[in-house]
Amino acid sequence: MQEKVKEYYGKTIKNTSDLKTSACCSADALPLHVRAALKEIDNEILDKFYGCGSPIPYAIDGSVILDLGSGTGRDVYVASKLVGEKGRVIGVDMTDEQLEVARRHVGSQMERFGFLEPNVEFHKGYIEDLKPLGIKDNSVDIVISNCVINLSQDKKAVFSEIFRVLKEGGEFYFSDVFSDRRLPTHLQKDPVFVGECLGGALYIEDFRRMLRELGCLDYRVVTSRKLSLDDPKMEEMAGDISFYSMTIRAFKLNTLEDICENYGQTAKYLGTIAESRDSFTLDDHHIFTVGEAVVVCGNTASMLEETRYSDHFEVTGDRSVHSGKFPCDCNDAEIKTETKSSGCC
Template sequence: VDMTPEQLEVADRHRDWHASRFGYQQSNVEFLYGHIEDLASLGIADNSIDVVVSNCVINLSPVKAKVMAEIFRVLKPGGELYFSDVFADRRIPAALRKDPVLLGECLGGAMYWEDFRRILHDLGCLDVRTVKQNPITLDDSEVAAKIGMVKFRSVTVRAFKMPLEDRCEDYGQVATYLGTIPEHPHAFDLDDHHHFETGRPLRVCGNSTDMLVGSRYAPHFKIWGDKSTHFGLFDCTPGPQGESAAAGGSCC
């Protein structure tokens, strides 16, 4: 979905290249002209989408809560929002949010992480995971002079449409990755602190377990334990150096 015809033309020109790159006889991709704030007008029904992906678009929307509401409307239960975008360490001052240069640089509309987290919280998504993040340096001196007080990061986010708890609780559960996702034979990263080596059991909190069993990842994991016994808040203390991941627990 894009609101700029020229951008859709670029996408269209690369349709065949991608079909061949990903092993399809014919392209199975459809590009839609429209706004991400209004997916209903494009005929995208409630609970109809497995995964929403996006790269550096949501920061450009002036109504991010609407975008997120639309995404969580169209996702199927257990569906996933997986996107990369620019985040800021504070709310961007109102005057700078309208600055065309800063907007064009994907900085003026950058989301303050805590506001983003609150938007998702209000939509019922209580546990948002960071997959990776990198600091963004402001190389342009004019841009830095305007907004150099803000620290920007490029963040890849994973958020699932499913009921989760607002904290990570410990039910003594353990998950093992089976190594069956074709592009990830040796390991799979659910997020930046859940690195599942193939075949190696890892202690997981109730939310991580639910993400694994209630999503597209379910066939690729074996889970031990249920939620019948609660052991308190999940222990986020890293184990001693060299201790096995299974014994040390991981932070949620």
């Protein structure tokens, strides 16, 4: 199957318009900071973009970022511009043709950004095993990935590598295709279904289980969009199965609990993230308006005060006084068909 995926991205499809569904083609409204960076990226890279979201979080200046399945490098170059010369972005992909395009543009992209030294590197390798590439334990601030993990035959190995290489407090921010049920074997093995990022889509509850087994007890859905299968044959093959492009964030934090607990804590956004001064979106039901203290569960408090976001939030309280279960579950694994702007937290 891995060879078929290589062939699909290396030889079968040449650019975004060759895709048969909207699965690998992002329709997310892009954040302003990403849109601005995209203006400086070569058309050849943009034409060969096969992502399904925009996994570029805020406040990444100076960070070390790892992009799993970097393709022709669109997200690597966007991140390169945003982390600046003091940051570093590492792209990993297994397909020669994709890497060739990505690498050929390093010099011209650095020139466009005005960087004296390249802050990007592209490695040929497999996202299931990053050790041969020299990516060390606890060495990366943020792992990103755009429509790739669904293609892996060993997703647990991928998630395990992510939590190995992330620093404590580091963030895993990715866009991928999820399904509302487990797929039958014939669809899991259909080369076009797989190539189009559907055959390997993770059933959302299995994703939750996998992360829990690896010790990540809480993750957050940032956006969720139902995919349309624009090809009648594929639509018929899919039957009742629904597919979603979701952007998800998770943190490497050993303080997270399996359900939200109430310690009477509050969090206030200070308005200090340049790309988003008026508000900060943690997930689909936590949009923090600048200056407003919001009651949060222990897990949300940890995500804001034990990560790089701590400079941008004032979090009150600690875990010394427990008031029982938090009134709602922020780690709601259910598939949501649209982004909500407010919630019970």
